[in-house]
Amino acid sequence: MSTPLEDLDARAQALMADYRALIEVSVDQSNLPSWFATWSQLKMRVQTLWIEQIVGQYQRPGDEATDALHKRYTQHWLPELEKLDGVLNELANQIGLESVNPAVSALIASGPAPSPRMAELEQEFRRLTKQYQDVVSQHHVMFAGKMLTMADAERILRESQDRNEREAVWNAVKAVEMASASGLDDLFAKILSVRRAMAAEAGQANYASYSWLDRNDTIAGTEELLRTISEVFHPVDVSLHTHRAQALGVPTLRPWDLQVALVEPKSFDLPLDQYVPTAIQVLNSLDTRFGEVVHQIQQYEGFDLAPRPGKPNGNICAHFMATGRSVLVCNFTGGVNLFRGFLHELGHAIHNHTISSNPDHVFWDFMNFWEVQEFYAFVFTYIGLLEFFELHNIAEDERTWYLRSTAERIMERFRDVEERTRLELWIYQQEQQPTAEEIDAEFLRLVQTSGVDWSGFEDILKKGWQKPHTFRFAFYNVDFAIAMIAALQFVHAFNQDRNAALERLKSSMLLGATTGSKRIFAEAGIAYPFQKEQLALARTVLAEWLT
Numbered sequence: 001m002s003t004p005l006e007d008l009d010a011r012a013q014a015l016m017a018d019y020r021a022l023i024e025v026s027v028d029q030s031n032l033p034s035w036f037a038t039w040s041q042l043k044m045r046v047q048t049l050w051i052e053q054i055v056g057q058y059q060r061p062g063d064e065a066t067d068a069l070h071k072r073y074t075q076h077w078l079p080e081l082e083k084l085d086g087v088l089n090e091l092a093n094q095i096g097l098e099s100v101n102p103a104v105s106a107l108i109a110s111g112p113a114p115s116p117r118m119a120e121l122e123q124e125f126r127r128l129t130k131q132y133q134d135v136v137s138q139h140h141v142m143f144a145g146k147m148l149t150m151a152d153a154e155r156i157l158r159e160s161q162d163r164n165e166r167e168a169v170w171n172a173v174k175a176v177e178m179a180s181a182s183g184l185d186d187l188f189a190k191i192l193s194v195r196r197a198m199a200a201e202a203g204q205a206n207y208a209s210y211s212w213l214d215r216n217d218t219i220a221g222t223e224e225l226l227r228t229i230s231e232v233f234h235p236v237d238v239s240l241h242t243h244r245a246q247a248l249g250v251p252t253l254r255p256w257d258l259q260v261a262l263v264e265p266k267s268f269d270l271p272l273d274q275y276v277p278t279a280i281q282v283l284n285s286l287d288t289r290f291g292e293v294v295h296q297i298q299q300y301e302g303f304d305l306a307p308r309p310g311k312p313n314g315n316i317c318a319h320f321m322a323t324g325r326s327v328l329v330c331n332f333t334g335g336v337n338l339f340r341g342f343l344h345e346l347g348h349a350i351h352n353h354t355i356s357s358n359p360d361h362v363f364w365d366f367m368n369f370w371e372v373q374e375f376y377a378f379v380f381t382y383i384g385l386l387e388f389f390e391l392h393n394i395a396e397d398e399r400t401w402y403l404r405s406t407a408e409r410i411m412e413r414f415r416d417v418e419e420r421t422r423l424e425l426w427i428y429q430q431e432q433q434p435t436a437e438e439i440d441a442e443f444l445r446l447v448q449t450s451g452v453d454w455s456g457f458e459d460i461l462k463k464g465w466q467k468p469h470t471f472r473f474a475f476y477n478v479d480f481a482i483a484m485i486a487a488l489q490f491v492h493a494f495n496q497d498r499n500a501a502l503e504r505l506k507s508s509m510l511l512g513a514t515t516g517s518k519r520i521f522a523e524a525g526i527a528y529p530f531q532k533e534q535l536a537l538a539r540t541v542l543a544e545w546l547t
Contacts, residue, residue: 008049008069012077015045019084027095036100036362039088043363044322046081049073051318051327057130058329061137061310074126079119086114103514104364111213112202121201125194131187132471135180137312141172150176151307151331157259158337163250170256174460181463184471185436191471192433199428207428211475214368216517217529219425222478225530226418229481232535236542237411241451244408252453255460258412261337261405265398272306272334275342282387283346283380287502290380293353294346297326305342307331314468315341317348321366324356337405339388340381347380348373354509365512370476372517374483375490375524376509382406382491403545410484410542416467417481419446423465424474439465486526488538493525495541501525 002010019042027035053070060066089108097105112118141153148156156169199210212219245253247262270278276298284291297303302325307313315330326349332338351373355361385406389399423443427434434442440462447464454461469476494501508523521528 004065004069005072008072008077011049012073012081015042015049015081016077016084018042018045019081019088023084023087023091027091029099032095032097033100036092036097036104039092040362040364041322043085046078046085047363048320048322050078051320054316055318055327055329057133058312058316059304061133061312070130074130075123078126079123082114082119082122083116086119089114101362101514103516104362107214107364107514115201118198118201121194121198125191125198128187128191128194129472132184132191132468133312135184135187136468137310139176139180139313140309141169141176143169143172147309149307149309149311149331150313151333154259154313155333157256158261160260161263163248163256166256166260167254174457177466178460178463181466184466188439188466188471189433189436192427195428195474196433206430207474208425211428216371221529222421223425225478225481226421228530228532228535229414229485230418232532232539233411233414233542236407236539236546237415238451239546240404240408240411243404245451253451254453255457258452262401265336265395265401267398268336268392268394270334270336270339272332275305275332275334275339276303278339278388279342279346279384281391282343282384283350285387285391286383287506289506290350293326293350296353297328297349300325302327304329305332307333315345317345317352319349319352319356319366321356321363324353326352336388336402340385340406340409343384344377344381346384347377350380351376351509354506355512358510358512361512362514364514367513369513369517369520370473370479371482371486372513372520374479375486375521376505378483378487379490379505382487383494386491386494400545400547407542407545410488413480413484415448417477419443419448420465420467420470420477421475421481422446424470424477428474482528482530485530485535485538486521486524486528488541489526489534490524491541492537 018038022035022038022042025031025035050073053073056063056066057070090113092105092108097108139150141148141150143153143156150173153169153173157166157173160166160169195207199205199207202210202213204210204213208219217225241253244257244262245251248257248260250257276294280291280294280298282291283294305328311329311331313331315328315332317326317328319326328342328345328349330342330345332342352366355365358365385402388394389402394402423439423446426442426446427439443465444458444462447461449461490501490505493504504523504525508520511520511523518528527534
């Protein structure tokens with residue numbers, strides 16, 4: 001019986017052989033469709049091996065065998081496979097794919113040519129982000145004589161009505177994070193250096209312009225969107241902070257007051273072991289095809305939902321393109337509020353499964369349209385919660401409580417988007433690489449603390465930029481903003497005509513990334529790029545929730 005490492009080697013070697021065989025094929029218009037389909041399938045098989053390593057790192061961090069597999073694949077096999085894929089990329093440019101798939105043809109033609117140097121930089125970037133994952137997966141909190149996971153600590157911050165206890169836990173969490181801050185400064189400096197080198201290799205002036213090569217907007221358009229978000233949603237943010245301080249009976253909010261539930265309703269208990277059956281019920285009520293996705297994931301044991309020591313905090317939905325299956329690795333502890341997060345990840349799964357159900361889908365249909373992917377995740381978060389209320393006859397006052405909590409989360413994300421995107425635009429457009437001290441200072445200048453007293457914790461506040469997306473996915477946060485604004489517009493349409501909105505949603509989900517974000521949003525009934533009036537419409541949904 002072969003070992004996992006031997007199995008990985010055998011599968012990678014088979015992929016290498018299939019790549020070389022495809023490179024040797026003499027391509028003309030008669031066999032171009034089958035050649036292109038085979039290339040797409042090869043890329044999906046490469047993605048399968050890569051996703052297996054990612055899931056392994058989330059489920060078994062620090063495991064020696066898992067780390068050996070990750071190292072073997074990312075440092076040996078993946079670079080070799082990418083070299084062969086680069087050869088096919090060049091062939092595709094030469095032979096022209098317009099007659100088979102014009103969108104992919106244009107995408108390949110517009111992208112930077114594969115180069116050995118870029119492959120080296122991408123390998124180094126993967127190595128550095130693995131280091132980041134290793135650091136944060138070791139974060140544990142000692143409190144009241146117990147070792148807590150970060151998810152357990154966050155649960156106390158959400159649920160404890162004892163302000164002194166929250167303050168103590170918050171300080172314990174921040175002490176752990178600050179102990180890693182200096183090392184993460186050094187790590188980010190290396191990541192920043194790699195990203196600057198990537199931009200130079202691609203012939204771009206800086207990493208910001210490099211990042212916008214495959215986006216559907218412009219840097220100037222993004223900056224205008226950030227300004228409009230601030231203008232339109234600021235009154236909502238102020239009212240939420242004011243209400244929170246009044247509900248907690250405090251004159252001024254402190255950092256440990258921001259997450260706590262304002263006496264969460266207990267009339268409907270939703271333990272973690274009921275998340276999956278409840279989700280099936282909710283999604284079946286919207287459309288049985290949605291519920292079937294959850295049932296399929298359950299059948300092949302694709303749910304890993306509970307926190308445990310060493311498991312990285314956060315939630316992911318990993319989709320295997322080749323098989324059309326998804327795996328969810330999460331850190332939920334039960335309750336209706338966290339059920340929203342489960343619906344969010346299921347939104348990703350339903351979207352991915354829908355694309356996979358299209359017999360004409362190709363590898364590129366899953367790539368580089370984060371704003372669309374997050375749109376569907378937020379849509380299922382919001383309409384799933386509304387459907388949950390109806391199915392379980394949740395009282396009006398409790399609905400308002402959960403919707404207010406949802407609105408607070410949305411506004412928290414909007415603040416984070418504005419702060420982090422502005423910071424990243426500043427970082428990646430600097431002529432000289434900024435130091436950690438300069439990044440800290442710029443973040444302090446940008447961070448929004450209105451309504452919250454951070455006095456005495458400025459050293460913690462200035463490290464608020466050290467979040468996962470900063471290290472792993474530059475400019476990902478702006479996609480969250482686009483997705484939430486679009487999803488709130490969809491909720492408005494859903495409230496007006498449920499059946500028509502759902503039909504548009506299902507139709508739009510069949511369109512892959514090669515269709516383009518603008519057309520996908522249009523199919524869902526949403527004009528993009530947004531006008532100010534659309535943001536105002538999204539705000540009315542929040543206003544209705546808050547009343």
